[in-house]
Amino acid sequence: MKWQGRRGSRNIEDRRRMSGGARAGGIGGLGLVAVVVIGLFLGVDVSPFLQGAGGVQQGGSSTITAADEERAQFVSVVLADTEEIWTDIFARQVGQPYDPATLVLFKGVTQSPCGGASGATGPFYCPGDQKAYLDTDFFVTMQRKLGAGGDFAAAYVVAHEIAHHVQNELGILGQANQIRAQTSEAQSNAISVRIELQADCYSGIWARHVGDRFGALEQGDIAEAMNAARQIGDDTLQSNAGRVPQPHTFTHGTSQQRQTWFATGYESGDIRACDTFSANAL
Template identity: 50%
Template sequence: MRWRGGRRSDNIEDRRGQGRPRRLGRRRGLPIRLPSGRGGKLGIVGILAIVGISLFLGIDPTILLQGGSQQGGMQSSTQSGPIRTTVDDELTQFVSVVLADTEDTWQVLFENANKHYREPTLVLFSGSVQSACGYAQSAMGPFYCPGDQKVYLDLTFFEELRSRFDAPGDFAQAYVIAHEVGHHVQTLLGISQKVNEQRSHLSDVEGNKLSVRLELQADCLAGVWAYNADRSRNILEAGDIEEALNAATAIGDDRLQKRATGMVVPDSFTHGSSKQRVRWFMVGFENGNVSKCDTFGTDDL
């Protein structure tokens, strides 16, 4: 990935070395621990998600404006501004540049739809961290908290991605960041809130399939970013997309379950299989169009 010399984001908070692990509230993120539950029916949430995507299509976006609650009903407990990183190592620079690139890409896409893109903050932490969604441990992996609209990342995850999951490469790391930013886009579009409202009326078992569709859409939005960023700034090098697809494969629910237990239980998926994650990233990357990321409007994931 061509990233050196790129603009660095100001929306970085460095909290490394702070905190003790407790428990995590509802969040969206890449799976490390195995999910539970058996999945269920889609219900009406497909219509709600399509409404969210209509922001980009110009189709009655006022519907979205009626549902403004945060995912999980959580609000940020602080309003402090971003803090520049205190450790200026290469990996920190890389994360800052990738975040800046997502900012530039989504600013343009939102502007083209006559909408305002509110940039998320990326929090670097080590070991554990407190967010508006609660306390999280690094073992849970990167995550996005809609309550404070921040992405949380322990940089040691990238080493784990390389060594434990055999998914090395800078663009594999960029895919992880872009996926979490995809959850932020879902929050701004009102999709996450609508899905969470629907889940509140379902059992955990029935809610799993909604979670899968939400996660696959975030993968698709990561692909949309990659397409538009490369078209605008020529960021991709040979092998980059293969790195992203390798990472998507490595963190599929089926692959994680097989590693942990030797068994695969599709009904318990919450993020999607390796094949599904690869497919939806490529849908976004091949089209570069948010409207193609309608994981709620299809029976074929």
């Protein structure tokens, strides 16, 4: 992805240097709460890879490396792209203004209205404050533990979380989560799958317009995003964790479904093509 030297977003809340920071040594403490949050709002739950790890260890202020700064700049550019693209799509396809989300960068752990956030368990969107939360160390986890490396794979993750904000702006996320709260666990999971697949479809729309509007796509970028979608499918995550996939527990969709809906958004560029809630088959 061509991102160096391009405009970044001002809607970044940087908590990485906050004193009294922490590093996540596992999924105990706040990290355990984060797993619950992830079940509701996240694009990927990597907790199966953290089984048996220790708790969150408190420490001093976080050290920000040159790699951290580069990832933060990358995220800022991707976020700026989402802002410009969704503002245009809302104007042309929705007929209403788009109010951008704020993205919170943190290192280790932080708090949100949706609960504690742990860098070990991945990024998420919290509708309570309309902010996306991201520890950029997750990009390292993607590459080393999930086999989903590449800058456009990382961009896909950011676009997916912002897609949840798009759903929130359209009133979809609130309605879906309200229904989920009134149904059985299996039904709630099924609705969650449709939420996540729609976010994948919206991510595909974003990818299409990044190429058309900014000429930012490079050879192999879409393949990186499709590979990431495959690696974070519920069936693949459960299989890689040594478990037999249990469809009734899926909350984000299979690898094939996630790839299919990303491709649907990318090929159509049209928000109307992403109505996963009306689809008879996912």
